[in-house]
Every structure is written in structure tokens, then in C-alpha cells.
Amino acid sequence: MLRRQDELIGALTDIATHDSASDELHRSIQALAGARWELARNRPETLDLLGVFLPSNNILYSYTLMCLIPALYCRRIEIRPSSRVKGVIETVHEILAPVVRERGRGQLALTRASQRDFVRSCGEADGVIFTGRYENGLEIASRVSSRTRLLLFGSGPNPFVVGPEASADAAVHDLLRSRLYNSGQDCLCPDAMFVHRDRLSEVVTHLGERLAEIPIADRRDPEARVTPLVYDDAVQGAAAFLDRHRDLVRFGGTVDVAARTVAPSIVVADLHPGLRPPEFFSPVFLVCAYDDAAQITQWATAPEELARGMYMSVYGEPELQSPVIGTSIVCRDCTTFDIEDGNRPFGGYGAHASSVHEHGRLAARPLLVSAEFGTGRPGRALATAGTTAARESA
Known part of the structure; x- marks a missing residue:
């Protein structure tokens, strides 16, 4: 090699x-x-x-x-x-x-x-x-x-939790690393971010500022983080999701289907038990506000999420202490990519x-x-x- x-x-x-x-x-x-x-x-x-x-x-x-x-x-x-x-x-x-x-x-x-x-x-x-x-x-x-x-x-939604005690700087840095891995085209990328309402404005603002600095570049460029996507269905799926939730888009939201490009986008909603994040396979950040960690546990133990539980990254949420939440293994203050070990x-x-x-x-x-x-x-x-x-x- x-x-x-x-x-x-x-x-x-x-x-x-x-x-x-x-x-x-x-x-x-x-x-x-x-x-x-x-x-x-x-x-x-x-x-x-x-x-x-x-x-x-x-x-x-x-x-x-x-x-x-x-x-x-x-x-x-x-x-x-x-x-x-x-x-x-x-x-x-x-x-x-x-x-x-x-x-x-x-x-x-x-x-x-x-x-x-x-x-x-x-x-x-x-x-x-x-x-x-x-x-x-x-x-x-x-x-x-x-x-x-x-x-x-298979795959799972791998939610990324930013709790009330998290460092916004550290959490957003790690969130960008994991969500933008291969421009979002990986099963370990988080498809939902659960952010405590007290930190929501700070995190969304910081995330938007960082995303504004990232251009869409050629995938062969060693510095490229967001590039044209490989699969047509991923582009079409992102376009449909962003169109359906246009009133919730806080940043980005543009898609060029012909060029296979999805601009880094932030969609902000409330966490509710019926939320079923799709596998985006694109640089879409679905940020969901929560008020109490019990809401995350309730979401993770719904039958649909028990079936597809994989990993959950938890930053600064003292109420989530279990090593497994629902059927998802907890990555404490680190990303799914940080704990991945081929052996x-x-x-x-x-x-x-x-x-x-x-x-x-x-x-x-x-x-x-x-x-x-x-x-x-x-x-x-x-x-x-x-x-x-x-x-x-x-």
C-alpha cells in the first residue's frame, strides 16, 4: 500500500x-x-x-x-x-x-x-x-x-449531542470533522445533531461562520472538504429534504443537481419522538433543539431507532452517562471516526x-x-x- x-x-x-x-x-x-x-x-x-x-x-x-x-x-x-x-x-x-x-x-x-x-x-x-x-x-x-x-x-443516524456543559468550539470542530468526512458520504457521519436549547443560538451561529469559510472544491484537492457528490440519489434526496423544510433552513440550502453539488446547509428544528433522520450522504446539518436529556433517551428507545442504533457522540451532557443509549454505543466527547478501529x-x-x-x-x-x-x-x-x-x- x-x-x-x-x-x-x-x-x-x-x-x-x-x-x-x-x-x-x-x-x-x-x-x-x-x-x-x-x-x-x-x-x-x-x-x-x-x-x-x-x-x-x-x-x-x-x-x-x-x-x-x-x-x-x-x-x-x-x-x-x-x-x-x-x-x-x-x-x-x-x-x-x-x-x-x-x-x-x-x-x-x-x-x-x-x-x-x-x-x-x-x-x-x-x-x-x-x-x-x-x-x-x-x-x-x-x-x-x-x-x-x-x-x-448497515448504517444508523449516529446522532451528535451538544449538551449544556459542552465547549461550543470543541463540539463544532468535531461536528465539522465528522459530518464533512468525504463531504458527508459515509455511514459514520452524524445525520442529526441534538443541541441543548441553551446552546442552540451559539452553536448554530458558530457552525454557520465555519461553514461560510468552506468552498465547494475539486475532490482531488488535498484541502477540499466539500465537493461534488458521487451519487445522484444523494443529491436528489438532499434537494427534496431542503425543499420540504425550506422554512427551517438557517444556512445554505442550495443544490445544483446537474453539477451534483449540495451547499453546506443547516436546518434547525425541535427534537420530537417521531423524528426519523434520513441518511443524508451530503453536507446537510440537521440541528434539533432539546430541553431535557430525557427527550434524547425517549427518541433513542423508539422501536424504529432501536432497530438502527449504531453510535451516539455525546458532548457535555451530564444526564447521559450510560455507555449504551437505546441500542447506540456512546462515544464520549469524541466522534465515531475517533473510536473506529479496524481490529x-x-x-x-x-x-x-x-x-x-x-x-x-x-x-x-x-x-x-x-x-x-x-x-x-x-x-x-x-x-x-x-x-x-x-x-x-x-
Whole structure:
């Protein structure tokens, strides 16, 4: 990776900002450096076949965690790239797969098969890794063997809480880092910000001042933070959301669908139990005012949020002391990106965010591939799908 980093970053910046591509590279190297200790800790079984659905973002890092490290204990890994970014994945594979082969590790095979044919070829695999919509993952789980262990990596809203005792400077700095990672195109980006009403004006003003300094730039510029988006549906979704809530827009709010640009935008509303933040995949800041931390707990324990609980960043809110709120793991005074570790389990306790499916049952929990196939595998009994299972796991 280090020797060919220019080629890798050149490929990644077709769909990612230079900054996030560089971050992916360094996170991938760090994960490879820790792989020896990860495998010693989890002692994964030798697998004959692992099927992998690669996502359409974080390509190098996903390839590292789902293909390169598993190649140390899998005889064959069949990889289906997302059709949206097939060319980028093919380039990454062409650079890295031969190194794995030369060192006598597992065989990495990139397929161009349709999803239906790929599922059929992996129907008797030891395991399948799926990244994407939960409903699609369930459909795949119904088509593979009951003995096949399906690991489903999804997403969640990852709310960012700014409490009454938070430093506005520190909170806004970290909020910008996390919301604007790859111009907002990452499942770890926070899709909602819950700000105590006493701090709302200060935080929104400070956030707007900082956003006003950020231009829309070319994604290959190492200094770029906001760039044209990659996916048409993300642009269209942001445009529809901003149009629908035009009276709540405090900053930005402009979208150029043809140029795929979404201006950094702040939408301010009140937090209410029925709020269901979409996955924006764009630089939209949905700021929700709250008066009491109990409102956050009430929101997080609604059935819909229990199902997709992943992470929650909490700054300066003394009433939120639990390590898990609803089914979301708390990141105390730090972002989701700060705690992400490629050699440790990823995700929360919401079934839509991260779950294991096997024998028609599921367990919702943070996932690490080697741990799920390890002799020291998490000992929780697989539970029937539903929010009750998620709450019990939490």
C-alpha cells in the first residue's frame, strides 16, 4: 500500500475526497499492522469460502477489513463489487490481490456476476458479508444455506449531542470533522445533531461562520472538504429534504443537481419522538433543539431507532452517562471516526446497523469478521429478529 499509495489514492479520488482517501489508506495500513494481534485474540476457523458484497464507499478500507485480513484464514474469497463503483474496486483489486497470491494466502476472486448469481454461488459458503440496506440483507439471508453465517453491516443516524456543559468550539470542530468526512458520504457521519436549547443560538451561529469559510472544491484537492457528490440519489434526496423544510433552513440550502453539488446547509428544528433522520450522504446539518436529556433517551428507545442504533457522540451532557443509549454505543466527547478501529468490532446493537444471521435467527451486536468466525466467538445466543433482541444484546 505504501509503495503504490499514489495509484491507490488516484483511484479512490474518483469517488472520494483526497483527504478521506488518504485517511482510508492510513486506516488500512493500521488495520493490517494490527491483524496479527487480532487473529491471535480471536483465533478464527479456517474457512473454505467467504462471499463479500463490497460497499460503494470506503472501498480500500472495506477491502482491507473484509478481504485482505480474512485472506489470512480463508481459502477462497469471492468478491462482488458495488455496480456504482466497479471500476475503482477493480483497480484496488488489481493492485492488492496479486500480493496476497504471491504470499500464499487465500485466493481473492472478483466476480462480475449478477447479485442473484453471486448469491447462488455463495449459497453454501461458510460466511457471507453484506453491506447495504437491511431489507436486501434479509432477502439474501433467505436464499443462502441455513448453515451460512451472514454478517450484515448497515448504517444508523449516529446522532451528535451538544449538551449544556459542552465547549461550543470543541463540539463544532468535531461536528465539522465528522459530518464533512468525504463531504458527508459515509455511514459514520452524524445525520442529526441534538443541541441543548441553551446552546442552540451559539452553536448554530458558530457552525454557520465555519461553514461560510468552506468552498465547494475539486475532490482531488488535498484541502477540499466539500465537493461534488458521487451519487445522484444523494443529491436528489438532499434537494427534496431542503425543499420540504425550506422554512427551517438557517444556512445554505442550495443544490445544483446537474453539477451534483449540495451547499453546506443547516436546518434547525425541535427534537420530537417521531423524528426519523434520513441518511443524508451530503453536507446537510440537521440541528434539533432539546430541553431535557430525557427527550434524547425517549427518541433513542423508539422501536424504529432501536432497530438502527449504531453510535451516539455525546458532548457535555451530564444526564447521559450510560455507555449504551437505546441500542447506540456512546462515544464520549469524541466522534465515531475517533473510536473506529479496524481490529475491533464495528457498529451498535441495532439489527439494521450490525447483525449476524444464521439458522433463521439473528443477533444484533458490533461485528468483527475474525471474531464472528473465531473459536472465541461472542457467546450470546442468536435471538429472533426484532427490537427485543436488540435491547437484550445492549
